[in-house]
Amino acid sequence: MAGVGAAPPAGLLLRPATASDLDAVVLIERVSFSDPPWSRRSFASLLDDPRVRFTVACAPAAGGGGNAVVGYMVMWLVADEAELANLAVAPARRREGIGRYLLDSAMAEALAGGAKSLYLEVRESNVAARALYGGRGFLAVGRRSAYYRNPTEDALLLRYRPPQVGRGAVS
Numbered sequence: 017m018a019g020v021g022a023a024p025p026a027g028l029l030l031r032p033a034t035a036s037d038l039d040a041v042v043l044i045e046r047v048s049f050s051d052p053p054w055s056r057r058s059f060a061s062l063l064d065d066p067r068v069r070f071t072v073a074c075a076p077a078a079g080g081g082g083n084a085v086v087g088y089m090v091m092w093l094v095a096d097e098a099e100l101a102n103l104a105v106a107p108a109r110r111r112e113g114i115g116r117y118l119l120d121s122a123m124a125e126a127l128a129g130g131a132k133s134l135y136l137e138v139r140e141s142n143v144a145a146r147a148l149y150g151g152r153g154f155l156a157v158g159r160r161s162a163y164y165r166n167p168t169e170d171a172l173l174l175r176y177r178p179p180q181v182g183r184g185a186v187s
């Protein structure tokens with residue numbers, strides 16, 4: 017397993033999303049989620065929200081022509097909690113380490129922003145995402161019954177808490 021802070025997959029660049037990324041983000045969203053997918057307007061509303069980290073992963077497009085958006089993540093940072101609200105990678109670019117790199121960057125940003133816990137919800141049957149999160153130390157701390165539609169399914173609530181230096185030490 018690549019360690020947290022590992023080098024990005026070849027050519028990959030993460031940067032804050034801009035309005036010009038929304039078409040590509042919405043295309044990936046539509047093929048990634050059925051519940052229903054977030055709308056363009058929903059993504060657009062995140063761009064100027066100071067509580068939100070909306071990051072895109074870009075990689076050189078096949079056959080040249082500059083960089084293309086190949087994945088994204090959305091995270092809320094409120095007080096000392098963070099919530100990873102969305103993460104997806106273009107189907108043609110999965111299993112290249114892009115999702116893990118986006119997740120690592122979200123975890124690092126959450127910690128840098130003072131979060132003591134990072135939460136997310138995941139479909140119980142989402143084997144790929146559960147393996148990704150489990151590999152980064154997320155643990156199930158709850159279940160939301162029939163949380164998802166299309167098809168109806170429970171969500172697992174996962175939480176990551178960074179190890180705290182000196183926890184329990186007598187000072």
Ligand SMILES: CC(C)(COP(=O)(O)OP(=O)(O)OC[C@H]1O[C@@H](n2cnc3c(N)ncnc32)[C@H](O)[C@@H]1OP(=O)(O)O)[C@@H](O)C(=O)NCCC(=O)NCCS
Nearest residue numbers: 048103104105110111112113114115116138144145147148
């Ligand atoms: C989940 C998702 C973001 C993973 O992105 P990715 O770029 O393909 O993931 P990575 O290549 O970084 O894989 C990291 C680890 O995740 C796990 N993983 C990823 N895809 C997997 C799959 N299809 N089956 C099992 N494990 C998988 C593996 O542990 C993998 O590590 P490994 O390649 O060393 O075995 C991607 O599958 C996706 O966009 N799915 C649709 C949207 C979605 O479900 N988002 C999460 C919502 S909670």
